[in-house]
Amino acid sequence: MEKGLKRAFDSGAQNYDSARRKLVPCFDDFYRAAIELIPFERDAEFDVLDLGAGTGLFSALLAYSFPGARITLVDVSDEMLARARERLGPGGARFRFVERDYAENRGLDGPYDAIVSALSIHHLADDDKRALFRRVREALKPGGVFVNADQVRGETDAMERRSHARWLERVRELGASERDLAQARERMKFDRTATVSAQLQWLREAGFREVACSYRNLIFAVYSGEK
Numbered sequence: 001m002e003k004g005l006k007r008a009f010d011s012g013a014q015n016y017d018s019a020r021r022k023l024v025p026c027f028d029d030f031y032r033a034a035i036e037l038i039p040f041e042r043d044a045e046f047d048v049l050d051l052g053a054g055t056g057l058f059s060a061l062l063a064y065s066f067p068g069a070r071i072t073l074v075d076v077s078d079e080m081l082a083r084a085r086e087r088l089g090p091g092g093a094r095f096r097f098v099e100r101d102y103a104e105n106r107g108l109d110g111p112y113d114a115i116v117s118a119l120s121i122h123h124l125a126d127d128d129k130r131a132l133f134r135r136v137r138e139a140l141k142p143g144g145v146f147v148n149a150d151q152v153r154g155e156t157d158a159m160e161r162r163s164h165a166r167w168l169e170r171v172r173e174l175g176a177s178e179r180d181l182a183q184a185r186e187r188m189k190f191d192r193t194a195t196v197s198a199q200l201q202w203l204r205e206a207g208f209r210e211v212a213c214s215y216r217n218l219i220f221a222v223y224s225g226e227k
């Protein structure tokens, strides 16, 4: 992974959570759509891997919805992961924190019942996304699911420009500070977004079935596949 990306997340870790609802205007629906794709009963016990877990925002929402879920949080930024430890560490042994670059070409361990990710995989180059999808499938149990809630590229250049411009309008309406926007811009320099249609195709090529996009709003989408 690019060193600048880790630096951008390390240095923005302290303000990360407070700016989230402004920078992700569809915050509630976006994360809820991802959680609704987890195919287990509320009281089930199962193993989850959260790729690019950051400060543990998505993991915390998952843990709340599924009190029996055991969650492994992976992130390359020690500063982001330190915030996740503060947030979820008191939850005890059901949370594990692993500092690593998930783009490295080695196994993701497991096997897991669900592998999830939010707003992280769009930092990988397309070939690395495809390779990751293959490794994600290998790390899932049969019947396991992969859910990615992410920033995506518009299907055409015109759509990309329009959804990006609308997103910026919404972020400003919601009152994001200039500092929040500057930090977001710094991180967005490392974006390598891909269209939803390409990513669904890559999931199918990696061997996933039941592949679908279940949510879309401006520059955000949630898609999933089953092993």
Ligand SMILES: C[S@@+](CC[C@H](N)C(=O)[O-])C[C@H]1O[C@@H](n2cnc3c(N)ncnc32)[C@H](O)[C@@H]1O
Binding pocket: 001, 006, 009, 051, 052, 053, 054, 055, 056, 057, 058, 074, 075, 076, 077, 080, 100, 101, 102, 103, 117, 118, 119, 120, 123
């Ligand atoms: C925008 S944050 C999202 C955090 C969290 N998932 C959420 O929904 O708030 C993206 C995170 O992905 C991490 N990340 C990006 N590329 C990574 C990689 N190749 N390996 C591990 N973590 C990565 C960053 O360090 C950062 O913490």
